Amino acid sequence: MDDAANDEPAAAAVLLESQPALGFSAALFVFVVVFVFTMFPHISPYLAKIITVKIVKEEKEEIDLKSEISTLRKQLRTIHMVDEFSKYAKTERKIIKFTEQLKVHETNRSEFLTKVKIFMTVAFQIIRVICMGLLLWWWKSYPVLVFSDNYFSPVSSLVSFPSQVTGGIGLIPWLLICGVIVNKISSTLTTSKH
Secondary structure, X not given: OHHHHXXXXXXXXXXXXXXXXXXXXXXXXXXXXXXXXXXXXXXXHHHHHHHHHHHOOOOHHHHHHHHHXXXXXXXXXXOOOOOOHHHHHHHHHHHXXXXXXXXXXXXXXXXXXXXXXXXXXXXXXXXXXXXXXXXXXXXXXXXXXXXXXXOOHHHHHHHOOOOOOOOEEOHHHHHHHHHHHHHHHHHHHHHHHO
Protein backbone atom coordinates (compact mmCIF):
# COMPACT_ATOMS: atom_id res chain seq x y z
CA MET A 1 0.00 0.00 0.00
CA ASP A 2 2.88 2.39 0.82
CA ASP A 3 4.51 1.58 -2.52
CA ALA A 4 1.39 2.78 -4.36
CA ALA A 5 1.42 6.03 -2.35
CA ASN A 6 5.13 6.53 -3.10
CA ASP A 7 4.61 5.82 -6.80
CA GLU A 8 1.88 8.46 -7.15
CA PRO A 9 4.16 11.52 -6.63
CA ALA A 10 6.80 9.94 -8.86
CA ALA A 11 4.22 9.36 -11.60
CA ALA A 12 3.02 12.96 -11.24
CA ALA A 13 6.62 14.23 -11.52
CA VAL A 14 7.20 12.18 -14.68
CA LEU A 15 3.88 13.41 -16.06
CA LEU A 16 4.80 17.05 -15.37
CA GLU A 17 8.26 16.66 -16.92
CA SER A 18 6.76 15.26 -20.12
CA GLN A 19 4.37 18.20 -20.54
CA PRO A 20 5.67 20.56 -23.24
CA ALA A 21 3.89 23.79 -22.30
CA LEU A 22 3.75 23.88 -18.52
CA GLY A 23 3.85 27.16 -16.66
CA PHE A 24 2.97 30.75 -17.26
CA SER A 25 3.10 30.47 -21.06
CA ALA A 26 0.40 27.77 -21.02
CA ALA A 27 -1.77 29.83 -18.70
CA LEU A 28 -1.26 32.91 -20.86
CA PHE A 29 -2.07 30.93 -24.01
CA VAL A 30 -5.36 29.70 -22.53
CA PHE A 31 -6.16 33.24 -21.35
CA VAL A 32 -5.59 34.64 -24.86
CA VAL A 33 -7.79 31.92 -26.38
CA VAL A 34 -10.59 32.72 -23.90
CA PHE A 35 -10.12 36.46 -24.54
CA VAL A 36 -10.41 36.04 -28.31
CA PHE A 37 -13.48 33.79 -28.01
CA THR A 38 -15.16 36.22 -25.62
CA MET A 39 -14.39 39.37 -27.60
CA PHE A 40 -15.19 38.00 -31.08
CA PRO A 41 -18.98 38.33 -30.73
CA HIS A 42 -18.50 42.02 -29.93
CA ILE A 43 -16.39 42.72 -33.02
CA SER A 44 -18.06 40.33 -35.48
CA PRO A 45 -20.75 42.85 -36.60
CA TYR A 46 -17.99 45.28 -37.61
CA LEU A 47 -16.07 42.53 -39.40
CA ALA A 48 -19.22 41.42 -41.22
CA LYS A 49 -19.89 44.98 -42.33
CA ILE A 50 -16.31 45.38 -43.61
CA ILE A 51 -16.54 42.09 -45.49
CA THR A 52 -19.90 43.06 -46.97
CA VAL A 53 -18.61 46.45 -48.13
CA LYS A 54 -15.59 44.79 -49.76
CA ILE A 55 -17.59 42.03 -51.44
CA VAL A 56 -20.81 43.82 -52.38
CA LYS A 57 -20.06 47.06 -54.19
CA GLU A 58 -22.74 49.56 -55.06
CA GLU A 59 -24.06 48.84 -58.52
CA LYS A 60 -24.11 51.52 -61.21
CA GLU A 61 -27.90 51.48 -61.15
CA GLU A 62 -27.87 52.19 -57.42
CA ILE A 63 -25.47 55.10 -57.81
CA ASP A 64 -27.60 56.47 -60.65
CA LEU A 65 -30.74 56.18 -58.50
CA LYS A 66 -29.11 58.11 -55.65
CA SER A 67 -27.97 60.90 -57.93
CA GLU A 68 -31.39 61.03 -59.64
CA ILE A 69 -33.16 61.25 -56.27
CA SER A 70 -30.81 64.02 -55.21
CA THR A 71 -31.45 65.93 -58.46
CA LEU A 72 -35.22 65.50 -58.16
CA ARG A 73 -35.21 66.72 -54.56
CA LYS A 74 -33.34 69.85 -55.64
CA GLN A 75 -35.92 70.39 -58.40
CA LEU A 76 -38.73 69.83 -55.92
CA ARG A 77 -37.41 72.67 -53.73
CA THR A 78 -37.56 75.06 -56.67
CA ILE A 79 -41.14 74.16 -57.65
CA HIS A 80 -43.91 76.10 -55.93
CA MET A 81 -46.43 73.53 -54.69
CA VAL A 82 -49.58 75.65 -55.14
CA ASP A 83 -48.76 77.29 -58.47
CA GLU A 84 -47.33 74.19 -60.21
CA PHE A 85 -49.11 71.40 -58.40
CA SER A 86 -49.08 68.85 -61.25
CA LYS A 87 -45.33 69.29 -61.84
CA TYR A 88 -44.72 69.11 -58.07
CA ALA A 89 -46.81 65.92 -57.72
CA LYS A 90 -45.16 64.29 -60.74
CA THR A 91 -41.67 65.00 -59.36
CA GLU A 92 -42.70 63.74 -55.92
CA ARG A 93 -44.00 60.46 -57.44
CA LYS A 94 -40.69 59.99 -59.27
CA ILE A 95 -38.80 60.49 -56.02
CA ILE A 96 -41.00 57.91 -54.30
CA LYS A 97 -40.57 55.44 -57.19
CA PHE A 98 -36.78 55.81 -57.24
CA THR A 99 -36.61 55.61 -53.44
CA GLU A 100 -38.52 52.32 -53.50
CA GLN A 101 -36.13 50.94 -56.13
CA LEU A 102 -33.20 52.05 -53.98
CA LYS A 103 -34.74 50.35 -50.94
CA VAL A 104 -34.83 47.05 -52.87
CA HIS A 105 -31.08 47.31 -53.45
CA GLU A 106 -30.48 48.21 -49.80
CA THR A 107 -32.66 45.31 -48.67
CA ASN A 108 -30.62 42.91 -50.80
CA ARG A 109 -27.39 44.23 -49.27
CA SER A 110 -28.90 44.00 -45.79
CA GLU A 111 -29.94 40.39 -46.41
CA PHE A 112 -26.41 39.59 -47.56
CA LEU A 113 -25.00 41.26 -44.43
CA THR A 114 -27.29 39.12 -42.28
CA LYS A 115 -26.14 35.98 -44.10
CA VAL A 116 -22.49 36.93 -43.57
CA LYS A 117 -23.14 37.53 -39.84
CA ILE A 118 -24.89 34.16 -39.49
CA PHE A 119 -22.09 32.39 -41.38
CA MET A 120 -19.43 34.09 -39.23
CA THR A 121 -21.28 33.18 -36.04
CA VAL A 122 -21.70 29.53 -37.03
CA ALA A 123 -18.11 29.23 -38.27
CA PHE A 124 -16.84 30.90 -35.10
CA GLN A 125 -18.84 28.54 -32.88
CA ILE A 126 -17.50 25.51 -34.78
CA ILE A 127 -13.93 26.79 -34.39
CA ARG A 128 -14.61 27.50 -30.72
CA VAL A 129 -15.87 23.96 -30.07
CA ILE A 130 -12.89 22.45 -31.91
CA CYS A 131 -10.40 24.64 -30.01
CA MET A 132 -11.96 23.92 -26.64
CA GLY A 133 -12.02 20.21 -27.44
CA LEU A 134 -8.36 20.33 -28.42
CA LEU A 135 -7.48 22.25 -25.26
CA LEU A 136 -9.33 19.74 -23.11
CA TRP A 137 -7.68 16.84 -24.91
CA TRP A 138 -4.22 18.42 -24.66
CA TRP A 139 -4.46 19.30 -20.97
CA LYS A 140 -6.57 16.39 -19.74
CA SER A 141 -3.62 14.97 -17.81
CA TYR A 142 -1.63 18.14 -17.20
CA PRO A 143 -2.24 21.15 -15.01
CA VAL A 144 -2.07 24.58 -16.60
CA LEU A 145 -0.22 26.04 -13.61
CA VAL A 146 1.52 24.27 -10.73
CA PHE A 147 1.97 25.64 -7.22
CA SER A 148 3.23 23.98 -4.04
CA ASP A 149 1.45 20.76 -3.03
CA ASN A 150 -0.52 22.24 -0.12
CA TYR A 151 -1.45 25.53 -1.80
CA PHE A 152 -5.02 24.42 -2.57
CA SER A 153 -5.13 21.87 0.23
CA PRO A 154 -8.84 21.61 1.04
CA VAL A 155 -10.07 21.80 -2.56
CA SER A 156 -7.04 20.51 -4.42
CA SER A 157 -8.92 17.83 -6.34
CA LEU A 158 -11.49 20.37 -7.59
CA VAL A 159 -8.90 22.95 -8.59
CA SER A 160 -6.69 20.43 -10.38
CA PHE A 161 -9.55 18.81 -12.33
CA PRO A 162 -9.16 17.01 -14.79
CA SER A 163 -5.40 16.49 -14.24
CA GLN A 164 -5.61 15.56 -10.53
CA VAL A 165 -2.02 16.78 -9.96
CA THR A 166 -1.69 18.04 -6.40
CA GLY A 167 -0.99 21.78 -6.31
CA GLY A 168 -1.96 22.24 -9.95
CA ILE A 169 -4.72 24.23 -11.58
CA GLY A 170 -6.49 22.14 -14.19
CA LEU A 171 -7.78 23.44 -17.49
CA ILE A 172 -11.47 23.64 -16.55
CA PRO A 173 -10.96 25.77 -13.40
CA TRP A 174 -8.45 27.91 -15.34
CA LEU A 175 -11.02 28.40 -18.12
CA LEU A 176 -13.56 29.51 -15.51
CA ILE A 177 -11.08 31.96 -13.96
CA CYS A 178 -10.11 33.35 -17.37
CA GLY A 179 -13.75 33.60 -18.39
CA VAL A 180 -14.63 35.69 -15.34
CA ILE A 181 -11.65 38.01 -15.89
CA VAL A 182 -12.32 38.44 -19.62
CA ASN A 183 -16.04 39.06 -19.02
CA LYS A 184 -15.12 41.80 -16.53
CA ILE A 185 -12.77 43.35 -19.10
CA SER A 186 -15.39 43.01 -21.83
CA SER A 187 -18.14 44.59 -19.74
CA THR A 188 -15.79 47.43 -18.76
CA LEU A 189 -14.93 48.07 -22.42
CA THR A 190 -18.53 47.96 -23.60
CA THR A 191 -19.80 50.24 -20.83
CA SER A 192 -17.00 52.76 -21.47
CA LYS A 193 -18.06 52.99 -25.15
CA HIS A 194 -21.63 53.97 -24.23
